[in-house]
Amino acid sequence: MSLPRSSAEISALYQEMILDHYRRPRNKGVLENADASVEMKNPLCGDEIALQLQFDGNEIKDLKFSGRGCSISQASASMMTQLLKGKSKEEIGAIRTQFRDLMLGVPSAEDESRLGSLRALSGVARFPARVKCALLAWNALETALADSE
Amino acid sequence: MNLYRNARSGELTVRADFPLLANNPGLHYLDSAATSQKPTVVLDALRDFYETANANPHRGAYSLSVRATECYHQARTRIAQFLGVADSDCLIFTRGTTEGLNLVASSWGLANVGSGDEIVVTAMDHHANFVPWQVLAMRTGARFRVCELTGDGRIDLDSLRAALNAKTRIVAFSHVSNALGTINPLGEIVRMVRERSDAIVVCDGAQSAPHFPVSFDSLGIDFYAFSGHKMLGPMGIGGLIGRRAMLEEMPPYQTGGDMIEFVHDDRTTWNVLPHKFEAGTPNAANAVGLAAAVEYLDNIGMDRVIGHERSLMLQAQERLSAIDGLHVYGPPPAERSGVLSFTMNDVHPHDLATILDGEGVCIRAGHHCAQPLMRRLDVPATARASFYIYNNEGDIDALVTGINKAREIFGYVPA
Numbered sequence: 001m002s003l004p005r006s007s008a009e010i011s012a013l014y015q016e017m018i019l020d021h022y023r024r025p026r027n028k029g030v031l032e033n034a035d036a037s038v039e040m041k042n043p044l045c046g047d048e049i050a051l052q053l054q055f056d057g058n059e060i061k062d063l064k065f066s067g068r069g070c071s072i073s074q075a076s077a078s079m080m081t082q083l084l085k086g087k088s089k090e091e092i093g094a095i096r097t098q099f100r101d102l103m104l105g106v107p108s109a110e111d112e113s114r115l116g117s118l119r120a121l122s123g124v125a126r127f128p129a130r131v132k133c134a135l136l137a138w139n140a141l142e143t144a145l146a147d148s149e
Numbered sequence: 150m151n152l153y154r155n156a157r158s159g160e161l162t163v164r165a166d167f168p169l170l171a172n173n174p175g176l177h178y179l180d181s182a183a184t185s186q187k188p189t190v191v192l193d194a195l196r197d198f199y200e201t202a203n204a205n206p207h208r209g210a211y212s213l214s215v216r217a218t219e220c221y222h223q224a225r226t227r228i229a230q231f232l233g234v235a236d237s238d239c240l241i242f243t244r245g246t247t248e249g250l251n252l253v254a255s256s257w258g259l260a261n262v263g264s265g266d267e268i269v270v271t272a273m274d275h276h277a278n279f280v281p282w283q284v285l286a287m288r289t290g291a292r293f294r295v296c297e298l299t300g301d302g303r304i305d306l307d308s309l310r311a312a313l314n315a316k317t318r319i320v321a322f323s324h325v326s327n328a329l330g331t332i333n334p335l336g337e338i339v340r341m342v343r344e345r346s347d348a349i350v351v352c353d354g355a356q357s358a359p360h361f362p363v364s365f366d367s368l369g370i371d372f373y374a375f376s377g378h379k380m381l382g383p384m385g386i387g388g389l390i391g392r393r394a395m396l397e398e399m400p401p402y403q404t405g406g407d408m409i410e411f412v413h414d415d416r417t418t419w420n421v422l423p424h425k426f427e428a429g430t431p432n433a434a435n436a437v438g439l440a441a442a443v444e445y446l447d448n449i450g451m452d453r454v455i456g457h458e459r460s461l462m463l464q465a466q467e468r469l470s471a472i473d474g475l476h477v478y479g480p481p482p483a484e485r486s487g488v489l490s491f492t493m494n495d496v497h498p499h500d501l502a503t504i505l506d507g508e509g510v511c512i513r514a515g516h517h518c519a520q521p522l523m524r525r526l527d528v529p530a531t532a533r534a535s536f537y538i539y540n541n542e543g544d545i546d547a548l549v550t551g552i553n554k555a556r557e558i559f560g561y562v563p564a
Contacts, residue, residue, distance in 0.1 A: 007554070010507035014500075014558045023560075045499055046516050046529035068529055070497035071559075130503060 009126055014071070017079075017120035022071035027081035031064040036148040040140040042132060047073045051140040055148065058088050065140075070133050072124060077137035079118050089145065099138060103131045161449065161457045164539045168192065175509040177544040182327050182356060182488055182535035183513055184378045187442075191381055194441035198434045206433050207407055207424075221433040224440035225423070231443035232375070233364025234390050241389045241396070241426040242436055246355040247277040249374030249389030250321070252402040252426065253351055254281035257372075258319065260400055264290030266318040269348070271296040271304050272525055273326045276518045278353040282321055291318065298525060302329045302479040310341060317346035324357035324373075328517035328533065329479035330462075330488025332357075339369045349395070355379055359446075359537070360486045361455040365390045381446065382439035386432050396422055403428040454538055458487030461536045465489055465545045472552060474561065478531060487536035490517075493552065496559050498532040504558060505551035510544070 034052035041048045047069030054062040063085060065077045080099075084092055091114075099118060101109035105125035109115070124134045164170050166188040170178060178186060204214040206221045229237035243249045258281075262268065268282045272295050286293035297308040304322065313320070320342045325332050335352065342350050349371040357363055359380035365373050372395075376387040401408055401419055405428035410418040419425045446454060459482070466482045466489060469475050474494035479485055493501060498514035505512055513533040516523045523529065534548055 005506050005509075007507040010504055010554075010558075013503065019559065044515065046520075046523065047499075048529070070499040072500070127503060130499070133499065 009123070013123035013127060013130075015120045015123065017117055018071055018075040021075035021078040021117075025065075025074055025078040027064050027078065027085070028066060029064045030066060031062060036144040038140045038144040038147065040136060040143065042069075042073075042136055044132065045070070047133060047136055049073070049077055049136050049140050051077070051137065051144055053141075053144050053148065058090075060084050060087055060089075060092065065137060069136065070130075072121070072130050072133040073136045076118070076121060076134040079116075079121070080137050080141065083116050083118060084141075092141075092145070096138060096142070100135075103134055160460065160541070161453065161538050162541070163188070163449070164541065166190070166445075167539050170539055173509075177508070177510040177540075177547040179534040179536065179540065179544060179548060180511045180513050181359075181379070181537035181540075182330075182533065184384065185359065185381050185537055186539060187383070188381055188445055190445050191383065191438050191441045195383060195434055195438045198437045202437075203434070206431055217433055220437050221431055224433075224436035227440040228388065228436070228443055229390075231447060232358060232373075232388075232390065233362075233366050235366055236393055238422040239391055239393050239396060241391070241423045242432060243374070243387050243389050244385055244432075245376035245378065245387035246353060246374045247376075249372075249387060250278055250351065250353060251281045252389055253372050253374075253391070254285045256399045256402045256426075257349065257395065258282075258285040259289070260398075262286075262289045262291050262318045265316060266291040267294055267312075267314070267316045268292070268319045268321070269294045269296055269309070269312045269317055270321045271309070271323070272298050272521045273302065273304065273329065273331065273519065274321065274323050274521070275327050275353060275355070276520070277355075278321050278323055278351075279521065282319065285319075292316075295521065296322075298522070301481075302326070302331050302522075302526075303484070304331075304333055304338070306334075306337065306341065309338065310345065313342060313345040313348070315346060317342075317348040319351060320346070320348045321351040321353070323353040323355070324363075325360070325486045325488075326479070326519075326522075327356050327488070328519040328522055328531070329490050330356075330485035330535075331480055332484055332486055335368060335370070343369075356486060356488075360451075360458060362451040371395060377435065377439040377442065380439075381442035383435040386435035386439050389426075393422065396426070401428070402426055405429050407431065449538065455486070457538055458536045458540075461540055461542070461545065462487045462489060464542065465534065465536070465548065468545060468549050469552070472549075472556075474556075475552070478526060489534045489536075490531045491533075492528060492531055493555070494559070494561060496555050498530045500559075501532045501552070501555050504555040505548070508547050508551035508554060510547050510551045512548070 031052035036053040039050045049067035167186045202216045204217040206218040229240045294312045351372045354375040358375040373390045378384040408428040478490040502514035
């Protein structure tokens with residue numbers, strides 16, 4: 001292992017897309033008449049998220065999140081809500097798997113167009129200590145979907 | 150040792166004594182409140198024990214085991230001397246501070262605390278000095294009271310006074326806050342407790358033993374727990390110091406080999422101190438390593454250790470306070486040990502720590518195992534830089550450079 005980490009890796013991590021979603025989070029707030037609602041905390045760092053989903057049959061009609069945390073966790077939540085609105089549960093299942101692959105550093109995931117702006121988070125894979133930040137919203141999503149079954 | 154190269158400014162220059170730091174010139178280690186780096190003399194002591202004295206202490210009749218036993222006992226005596234304990238049998242080796250505090254909570258606590266009694270801790274305590282007492286209170290039906298803090302992160306002595314009464318059985322507090330660096334007024338706290346209750350006083354010394362002179366026999370407290378790995382020693386060794394009369398009264402914490410006297414089919418009698426509290430094969434090698442660490446610290450002098458840290462902390466405080474949007478938590482620097490806990494605008498401490506990592510700067514970001522404190526500060530996390538003997542001005546330069554880099558990335562200064 002080389003000490004310290006290179007600052008090029010840091011620049012690759014903090015892409016403008018991530019900072020933009022951190023500063024101006026999309027779909028942040030509280031959803032009236034939510035069908036599923038989950039609160040989740042990362043006990044290691046204190047990041048927290050509340051995620052609410054509204055379904056229309058098999059589709060996510062609307063979703064919102066609130067909470068606080070680092071740029072990675074907040075940007076991931078913001079981009080996730082943006083991408084999943086209007087998607088079917090099957091589509092969401094595939095996206096979830098692809099996003100986890102992206103966090104594991106699976107090369108093909110970086111080319112997966114279905115991940116859209118979430119690909120800006122690909123740099124996180126090189127920071128094992130930060131992967132849990134990016135996954136917080138997705139873990140909340142998984143719990144919310146399981147609860148709604 | 151190369152202590153005095155920079156003697157003119159009175160600063161320590163011992164970085165070369167620490168192989169990990171010497172081998173990584175670009176590394177700026179500012180997380181010694183979490184764990185310290187290890188000097189060559191400690192690594193050599195470990196290797197030397199395993200190469201020349203390794204056997205199970207207290208077991209064999211052969212001379213190698215006798216040598217291992219001697220090394221282990223000499224280590225105890227040396228560490229007791231360092232911490233001002235005349236009766237070295239009252240220093241029980243543990244895995245660290247956490248185990249020492251759990252030992253008191255389980256052994257003294259379960260034997261002496263009952264329903265209607267009260268236990269007092271403070272809102273700045275590390276989880277290791279908070280949760281064991283909370284659990285003890287739940288098990289025994291005692292009332293668990295949390296002493297509040299002042300706005301600048303000191304123990305609110307009025308709140309402490311109000312929490313003390315004839316029902317108080319235990320008062321536990323940290324000598325120095327790991328999250329803020331606050332040095333608590335131990336003497337004043339002890340006087341207050343003694344005046345108002347018959348409680349025992351338990352002190353978490355994890356952040357004091359490494360940084361300034363501590364003499365247990367003159368502190369007037371009942372128990373003091375510390376960790377070796379924060380004071381240049383190996384991981385997995387530390388100690389609990391207690392008063393002999395209390396330790397002799399207390400039931401064992403764990404049972405097994407070494408801590409027994411006679412084992413009958415229907416009952417067992419206990420070994421004498423310190424063995425009664427050291428069940429199983431002792432961690433002799435790490436005790437020897439820790440003895441080498443305190444020898445090294447003594448050669449420097451603990452007054453110089455705290456002087457060096459304080460000088461760095463003052464410089465860092467001055468330079469960080471000048472950064473727009475940066476907020477330092479805790480009391481004024483004169484009332485802190487070498488810890489600087491801060492936040493900057495809306496840059497989350499984890500982002501700060503990652504960006505600083507890119508500059509080779511290691512800081513801690515998070516709740517510092519002090520969630521009750523973070524709730525009172527109303528922040529989910531802070532960034533914490535902590536200083537020790539091997540740090541220097543270059544580390545502060547790198548810290549400031551990294552913080553400015555974070556400002557640039559997050560758009561607080563024109564790119």
